[in-house]
Amino acid sequence: MTRAQLPTGTVVSVNGLAKSFRKVAALEDVTFSIEANEAFGILGPNGAGKTTTVECVAGTLRPDAGRVTVLGVDPAEDRETVRGRVGYQLQAAALPPALRVEEALRLFAAFYPEPADVPDLLRTVGLDQHRKRPFGKLSGGQKQRLSIALALVGNPDVVVFDELTTGLDPQGRRDVRQLIQQVKDEGITVVLVTHYLDDVERLCDRLAIIDAGRTRFVGTTAELLAVSGTGTGGPGGLEDAYLAFIEQTTAD
Template sequence: MPIISVESVRKTFGEVLAIDDLTFAVDENEIFGILGPNGAGKTTTVECIAGTITPDRGQVTVLGADPARQRSLVRERVGYQLQSTALPPALRVGEAMELFAAFYESPADVGSMLDLVGMTGERRRPFGKLSGGQQQRLSIALALVGQPQVAVFDELTTGLDPQGRRDAWQLIEQIRNRGITVILVTHFLDEAERLCDRIAIIDKGRSRFIGSPTELMDATPHASTSPHRLEDAYLRLLDQDTASTARGM
């Protein structure tokens, strides 16, 4: 049984169709990437998984629970890092961790979490004094302090410099090595190629591809004179979809 199942899910906001007939499953202890252009429905998808919004139609299950109907149960099991973590500037790192830990029945040890993300020395530093990379590492620790079985990271490395991105990648790999299933929303194709066991490419709210990065690259034609990368395959896939839509008009 998959640890997460999304079946025929549809979600609208007024007249805007965010996701439409979306179906995929996530296996235990894999890193599953969700990719797509801006506005494709990626964040809406993970919000349905986390239970922060309810689908209009279809079914989502997380560890056998319905996030819409069993929100508190899913919240205990799923750690969710938002696109941007905004905390009061004067709130210290240790205080933020202790505050979030208080939301859970059996939280992780705060010191251990700070050690995992390399923030032990910043425990008394105010949030407003942290660098962008430090803020992202703190957001990872906050997502993990409840000892979740699933961790969702939404655009984790946006705005980070190359070293900050590499550090975040290593943390993601460490998290998976601790037995946690990871959902990674990203628009960085090198990130997905490096980290993800499988990916779902979403465009205009619908699934365009589900499989491993290698499967996408193997299935997409490319020029033999240049190295084939996931980015090339991704762009060709979306170009093919655009061309097919144009022919159908």
């Protein structure tokens, strides 16, 4: 993939975001910003509001309060701009089981004004050999590769991956991590929602911790280690820092 012009400066800005579903306050106050070509991790316990946040960024949900700007526009107002420039990892399980890998990519490519080259993309994600395989017969790792390809098919500037490595074996996670690194190396801004601290440690420049609908921390992993007071790292160091941080904010 060759990319003509990538954005610079702040590409995602989220300020005071709030969103409720009937009586459930999913988000109360979420604030962070992401710079061009950063890999930005979003962590937090189950139900913390991570997916709701990235759906507001992708423009698939409209917040009740607060402001989101993506590539200079409001994603809920300017769906067309954001849809073409922000790749959102589709929950692959939603694809019909008989749809073949290449067919799925060509189908989705047709929605975009300047789609990626499908054979190129198949090679990039390592599904070239499996392009005729029906979706229902792919392994978990192959489905995640297809998810990545579908998020990239519109040639986005920003890509959002939500729990991409969940459920994969260690080899599968390593492969998917390499692929995410490749995406970042192309200059694409990566937003990674994950429960894995080592994904963040290996891939992300900065991270946000969201808990109970509020951002509790934004910074680098080194800053998280420093503010949690759990030391300077070592095996499990980041996990200890994260857990200490969550316990501390829950107690507050």
